[in-house]
Amino acid sequence: MTGPVLPDFPWDKLAPYKTRAGQHPGGIVDLSVGTPVDPTPELVRQALADASDAPGYPQTYGTPPLREAVAGWFARRRNAPGVDPDGVMPTIGSKELVAWLPTLLGLGAGDIVMHPQVAYPTYDVGARLAGATPLAADGTAQVGPQASAVKLVWLNSPGNPTGRVLGVEHLKKVVDWARSIGAVVASDECYAELGWDGVEVPSILDPRVCGDSHEGLLAVYSTSKQSNLAGYRAAFVAGDPVLVRRILEIRKHAGMIVPWPVQEALRVALNDDEHVAVQRERYRRRRELMREWLTGEGFKIDHSQAGLYFWATRDEPCWDTVEDLAARGVLVTPGDFYGPAGARHVRIAMTVSDERVAQLASRAAGPDGSLGSTRGNLR
DSSP states (O other), rough: OOOOOOOOOGGGGGHHHHHHHHTTTTTOEEEEEEOOOHHHHHHHHHHHHOOOOSOOOOOOOHHHHHHHHHHHHHHHHOOOOOOOOGGGEESSSSHHHHHHHHHHHTTTTEEEEEEEESOOHHHHHHHHTOOOEEOOSSSSSTGGGGGGEEEEEEEESOOOTTTHHHHHHHHHHHHHHHHHHHHHHEEOOOHHHHHHHTTOOOOTTTTHHTTTTTTEEEEEEEEEEHHSSSGEEEEEEEEEEHHHHHHHHHOOOOOOOHHHHHHHHHHHHHTOOOHHHHHHHHHHHHHHHHHHHHTTOOOEEEOOSSSSSEEESSSSOOHHHHHHTTTTTTEEEEGGGGGGGTOOOOOEEEEEEEEHHGEEEEEEOOOOGGGGTTTTTTO
16 A cells, blocks of 8 residues: 655755754754744733633634634734634644645645745645645746646745745736636745835735635634744634635544644734734844844845745855855755755744854854865765
8 A cells, every 4th residue: 555655854864964063062053944942922821821721622613712813813914804704714733734735625636736836845745645746836827738737726925935925916816817727725824924124925815916705715824933832833724714614624524623722822822913023023133133144154145025034045056055054053954945946045044042143153164264165074
């Protein structure tokens, strides 16, 4: 019996570089994984504690107050006032939904799942788990005669790893095209609260994008980044009530339920904007220091208008950059983890403590003044 053919888990390849970086006298500065390091806000922790007496089963659909909080958050923070609470459902983190959405929608052999060319690997994996075909494409022109087989289009804005933000006109064009062929559009918007330098980050559910209807549309969001809740697995999907009810029925059977205390913590987090502003300011300060360091090291930063990563290049193979930095105790992610188009970039995460960010300035280049002076040690 055989299952879907899945790619190797890419981060396993980083293990020897992590070991090398950890041998630095000052310790490792790990910029490879975007896991939050700052404290979970006290009001959210208190909400979890207050809801900890939970002897009964939670609601797969989510409590009505939680679904109303999500709808209110979209209206208040995302310029999407028309979200129906009936079209909202909590999920066990956003990665879970990304991986299983093609299956939950009933896709399979002969169906195509589109996703960005430089993308988080789980879009590809989710298509394979369903038995569908993943297609990396950044525009409808790349689809060609296969358009009728496209059943799901993944968007990711702000993008991981690139930090690229898609504007209203771009999003609208995709929505109009997908509706013309009967495809669902799912927009992964998990970094939406982290736009930089005044950039606007529109949602797929914004009426400027989709008109007065959310038919065929799903927006996916997580509080992991904005609220330091990665350990809570507190996320949600919102949009077309017909689609949400469709995937709800399968989730009921499969037991894919967010614990009630986490639902309460999520509700409280979404109703409080102050802690999000505090966390965004922390990241802004780190971003400025890291950008200065990268520029001094000769990197060119592409996109990176929003989110928690720099998408940077020295116009060399990404693994050369990884090796050079590992020799100086700094670990970054090679761009080819996100597809062949990323082969000359690295992803650099801002999710490290202020103390670790401050150490970057001391991680000088090699004796000859170049990053390449230590190359070859791990190959």
